[in-house]
Amino acid sequence: MAEEKSLENVDQNANLVGRKSDLIGVKRQIKIDGRNILFVHKKGKFFALDSKCYHSGGPLHKGDIEDVPNFSSCIVCPWHRYKICLQTGESVYQEAYPHQPVKRGPWKSTGVKQRTHCVIEREGNIYVQLSDLTQEMPSDHYNKERPPREEGVPNVHLKDW
Numbered sequence: 001m002a003e004e005k006s007l008e009n010v011d012q013n014a015n016l017v018g019r020k021s022d023l024i025g026v027k028r029q030i031k032i033d034g035r036n037i038l039f040v041h042k043k044g045k046f047f048a049l050d051s052k053c054y055h056s057g058g059p060l061h062k063g064d065i066e067d068v069p070n071f072s073s074c075i076v077c078p079w080h081r082y083k084i085c086l087q088t089g090e091s092v093y094q095e096a097y098p099h100q101p102v103k104r105g106p107w108k109s110t111g112v113k114q115r116t117h118c119v120i121e122r123e124g125n126i127y128v129q130l131s132d133l134t135q136e137m138p139s140d141h142y143n144k145e146r147p148p149r150e151e152g153v154p155n156v157h158l159k160d161w
C-alpha cells in the first residue's frame, strides 16, 4: 500500500526521489531497480505505484487524476479509462443498472490490482521503497523487468497456418 511515512531510519533499500519542496504537485514516471513507478503528489500526500496499468499495460503516468467518493484520488488509465485508487491500488467502478441507464449506484472496488510502494519522508527528502515483490500482484505482469533475450533465440516465432 502506498503510504507516506516519517521514519527515523530510512531503510537502506529506499531510493531517494528528491527534495520534498521540489516534488509538490508532480505526476511523473520514475524508475527504480528497472521498475517503472508512477510518482504523484496530490492533496498533500505522496503516492507511488506501478506505472503500467494492470489491465493491459496502459501508461498511467499519462492519465488524469479524479476524486472518487469513498476512495481517495484515482488515476484514470488513458487506454480504457479504468480508475485505480492512488492510495490502495484498488480498481474502482461505479455500479450501473442496465434497465435504468440514467441511475448510477455507489462506487465499488474490484480489489487491489495495482502494486503500490512505500513513500518515506525524512529531513525534507522523499524516498520510495519498493513493496515486497514476493507476492504476485496483477500489475506485476506489465511492470517487472523481463530477463534479457537469449542470444541466438529469435524474437519472432513464425509458424505455418
Ligand code: FES
Pocket: 053, 054, 055, 056, 057, 058, 077, 078, 079, 080, 081, 082
Ligand atoms: S490498459 Fe489501463 S484500462 Fe486498459
